[in-house]
Amino acid sequence: MSEEEQKTIQAAAAGDRMAFRELVLEHSQAMFRLAWRLCGDEGMAEDIVQEAFIKAWRGMDGFRMDASFRSWLHRITVNTGMDYLRKQSRRDQFESEDPGFETLEGAQWPSHDAQIDIRRETEAAMRDLSDTERAALLLRHFEGHSIKEIAQILELTSDACKQAVFRAVRKMRAALQPLAGV
Amino acid sequence: MTDLISISDDDLVLLYYGEQDDPQLAAAVARSDLLTARFEALSAELRMADAYQPPERDKGYGESVWRSIAPRLEREEQGFVQKLAQGWRAVSRPRFSFAGMASVVLVALLAFALGQVATRPGATPPGQTPVATSASIDPERLLAATVGRHLEQLDQVLTEFVNTSEPGAMPSDWATDMLVANRLYRQSATARGDRKLAGFLADIEPLLIEMAYEAQVGSGTTFERMQDEVRNKLLFRVRVMNTRLNQPQIRT
Helix, strand or coil, X not given: CCHHHHHHHHHHHCCCHHHHHHHHHHHHHHHHHHHHHHHCCHHHHXXXXXXXXXXXXXXXXXXXXXXXXXHHHHHXXXXXXXXXXXXXXXXXXXXXXCHHHHHHCCCCCCCCHHHHHHHHHHHHHHHHCCXXXXXXXXXHHHCCCCHHHHHHHHCCCHHHHHHXXXXXXXXXXXHHHHHCCC | CCCHHHCCHHHHHHHHCCCCCCCCHHXXXXXXXXXXXXXXXXXXXXXXXXXXXXXXXXXXXXXXXXXXXXXXXXXXXXXXXXXXXXXXHHHHCCCCCHHHHHHHHHHHHHHHHCCCCCCCCCCCCCCCCCCCCCCCCCHHHHHHHHHHHHHHHHHHHHHHHHHCCCCCXXXXXXXXXXXXXXXXXXXXXHHCXXXXXXXXXXXXXXXXXXXXXXXXXXXXXXXXXXXXXXXXXXXXXXXHHHHHHCCHHHCC
16 A cells, blocks of 8 residues: 555545545546446446445544555445345346347347357356355456455455355356357 | 376366465466366456456546535534434433433443543552552453443334334434444444444444434334334344344354
8 A cells, every 4th residue: 555545544534534535536436347247237336336435434444554445445345235236136137238239139140249249148147146156256357356355355264265266167167168269 | 296187177267366275286287288278268268257347437437426425424424413412412411311321321331441540439548549440341341241232222222113103103312312322332343443343333323313313303204214224124233233242252
């Protein structure tokens, strides 16, 4: 953590809202990407981001400066997102709203549609993962957290975290294998 | 030497992410055409997962998030300050509510145990330094015990709240008392480094703020919604946390 970020975090923890605003501006995009990958819905992802920042604000005085602020925010975002998912049906939220998918149904597939196919299969595979498997996979694959960090974020043992990643990868591969080489 | 036969796809996943337990694994894979082929197939399929990309947010997204949450942060702070002032006025009245009285007494005990020095009249001989009497009290257990009592009271009033049919039937100061106590216990938990407990108390605070506000103004529609939120979201969590606090071997 840079000295500048450390000072901003300390100020925010002391109640400085403008300092917290700096953190919001710095981390919003990354939190949105994480939230979207977790829930697959733009509107819900935006709600998750806002709610996560509210929780972060409330918990700022409990943040330990020797920890990673990014990991701490990711933990809050993932936990908030999983709360949202538990409240709502995952399948409804993962339905694609892209009209392009509907217009291409049943059509002949020119080569560039292979990308749409892969994306759709990936989304479907992510939908079929459990919340924990999805969270573990996206934190490892897309966010680059180590297994140890993911275990702390998800409050799992390292072994349980590894198993979640392994299961997620197996399911993802099963969905994408037919499309390999397209 | 690494046993090639025992190398599983899970091992290759760890290798892909640079988290392999066996430092010889990469070399073993490189030496075997079969393992290399398996690893390349895995890598290709995982790279395909990179197609799972979120929609772009423009450069002003962070600012729009701030604009959305800033009023809530301000309302919470103002709400807390107002309710804290109301709460202290409430507990300073000659007629205390049960929760307010219990909270003040228990928080005073907690402050004592968490580092205050107390003297008993006549206990310290003249000219000598007063002896701390907090040494015999375990602050962590006292925090758990007092928060446990707070949660028991909260359980009782929330159960009454979800079962009442009239918005104005509950005493108007009950939510304020609960909110004040909750905030003070949260700060104590934070001071003690108990992040899980502090986080839980922080999570339930917004609903307590809303309930304290609604207890003042009253609204049929909001009342029902809040009853649903308490019934579906809050009560279970309060009971689970209270159960955990009562199990000495599983402190939060």
